[in-house]
Amino acid sequence: MYSQGLNGQNLDVNETPEFLAAFQARIDADEKIEPNDPMPAAYRKTLIRQIGQHAHSEIVGMLPEANWITRAPTLRRKTALLAKVQDEGGHGLYLYSAAETLGVSREAMTEELLSGKAKYSSIFNYPTLSWADMGAIGWLVDGAAIMNQVPLCRCSYGPYARAMIRVCKEESFHQRQGYELMISLCNGTAAQKAMAQDSLNRWWWPSLMMFGPSDSDSQHSDQSTAWKIKRFTNDELRQKFVDATVKQADHLGLSIPDPDLVWNETKNDGQGGYDFGDIDWDEFWKVVKGHGPMNKDRIAARKQAWEEGAWVREAALAYAEKQKQQTAQQVTA
Amino acid sequence: MTDTAQTPLWEVFIRPRNGLAHRHCGSLHAADATMALQAARDVYTRREEGQSIWVIPSSEIVASDPNDKETFFDPAGDKIYRHPTFYDIPDDVGHM
Numbered sequence: 001m002y003s004q005g006l007n008g009q010n011l012d013v014n015e016t017p018e019f020l021a022a023f024q025a026r027i028d029a030d031e032k033i034e035p036n037d038p039m040p041a042a043y044r045k046t047l048i049r050q051i052g053q054h055a056h057s058e059i060v061g062m063l064p065e066a067n068w069i070t071r072a073p074t075l076r077r078k079t080a081l082l083a084k085v086q087d088e089g090g091h092g093l094y095l096y097s098a099a100e101t102l103g104v105s106r107e108a109m110t111e112e113l114l115s116g117k118a119k120y121s122s123i124f125n126y127p128t129l130s131w132a133d134m135g136a137i138g139w140l141v142d143g144a145a146i147m148n149q150v151p152l153c154r155c156s157y158g159p160y161a162r163a164m165i166r167v168c169k170e171e172s173f174h175q176r177q178g179y180e181l182m183i184s185l186c187n188g189t190a191a192q193k194a195m196a197q198d199s200l201n202r203w204w205w206p207s208l209m210m211f212g213p214s215d216s217d218s219q220h221s222d223q224s225t226a227w228k229i230k231r232f233t234n235d236e237l238r239q240k241f242v243d244a245t246v247k248q249a250d251h252l253g254l255s256i257p258d259p260d261l262v263w264n265e266t267k268n269d270g271q272g273g274y275d276f277g278d279i280d281w282d283e284f285w286k287v288v289k290g291h292g293p294m295n296k297d298r299i300a301a302r303k304q305a306w307e308e309g310a311w312v313r314e315a316a317l318a319y320a321e322k323q324k325q326q327t328a329q330q331v332t333a
Numbered sequence: 334m335t336d337t338a339q340t341p342l343w344e345v346f347i348r349p350r351n352g353l354a355h356r357h358c359g360s361l362h363a364a365d366a367t368m369a370l371q372a373a374r375d376v377y378t379r380r381e382e383g384q385s386i387w388v389i390p391s392s393e394i395v396a397s398d399p400n401d402k403e404t405f406f407d408p409a410g411d412k413i414y415r416h417p418t419f420y421d422i423p424d425d426v427g428h429m
Contacts, residue, residue, distance in 0.1 A: 097361065323365060
């Protein structure tokens with residue numbers, strides 16, 4: 001996907017108007033930017049922030065679902081959930097590696113996550129209260145993530161684009177297994193169907209918030225679009241997600257918890273689309289700023305994992321060092 | 334939190350199936366070669382993407398310097414006589 005640490009990276013670029021114009025011309029010509037290429041400091045910084053957040057989201061995203069692995073109702077569901085959570089760990093690793101090609105260390109990124117300096121997707125700060133949440137997360141949260149991630153496969157930064165291609169390939173199963181789980185519940189008893197509806201009620205709005213602030217309030221959009229890091233705006237992707245998801249809810253016989261949801265045939269350049277109600281942005285910002293229901297638990301869990309894993313990392317390094325010394329002794333003996 | 338900084342970086346190459354070359358597919362951190370191989374198996378071949386894996390310490394790779402890109406690669410640019418289309422063959426001779 002990418003190699004890193006192969007060259008001493010020269011991060012200092014004299015950002016003359018000529019340099020910036022030439023860089024933009026490469027982007028406009030759909031050339032990919034690779035790790036050791038000269039790039040504006042702001043391009044590097046934007047990518048480090050975005051890829052880092054993305055990686056953290058994958059890692060923190062393991063927690064809400066890991067919560068249910070031991071209580072999965074069948075072996076089939078348990079193996080699917082295990083594989084999904086394992087994939088998320090893998091996706092975090094692809095993304096950390098991609099970010100590392102920009103000159104940031106894994107250590108620094110981990111520290112930023114644990115200290116609360118780095119953000120991750122606000123969706124993972126909601127609790128998983130019932131088994132149906134495993135269905136709703138796969139269907140809605142992974143569905144929204146895929147909507148976001150597919151355009152990133154064409155991102156101008158090569159390592160990020162290549163990581164996203166791999167992630168998207170693997171994530172399709174995540175959404176399908178979630179939707180299949182919802183189908184099972186909706187075909188089950190009245191109580192099971194009510195559990196599915198309750199789950200949709202709780203996850204619908206946070207899923208819409210996953211696309212980020214409205215275009216009028218988004219601070220990173222314009223420059224990221226010019227650099228082809230971003231291919232669609234937050235509101236465009238959110239609209240696509242709503243339009244795709246409504247009929248899936250209909251198929252389940254569940255109702256979307258939005259009284260303002262209505263078909264509007266003039267939307268999407270006359271192709272039609274759904275109007276939907278106002279998002280509670282106060283809630284969104286509250287969760288982003290650390291006051292969601294699970295923010296503290298998520299970071300505490302990551303800290304605990306990091307601290308309790310310290311002896312494993314130390315032992316592995318000590319063992320590697322010992323082996324190296326023994327080999328050296330054998331050679332000289 | 335100084336320990337990950339010491340955990341070496343490895344480049345991972347995978348042969349998807351026999352008949353194809355090993356291809357660079359990513360990198361990872363691991364304490365030693367055995368752990369690097371196991372991690373590469375877990376991270377990059379969860380869906381049978383590989384028949385064979387190479388892991389190589391990143392520090393052992395020698396790479397061309399991007400600053401020398403022009404002096405290094407440009408000399409090949411004007412040697413169009415190395416390509417078959419440089420040579421005129423009449424159409425009626427057929428494919429060659």
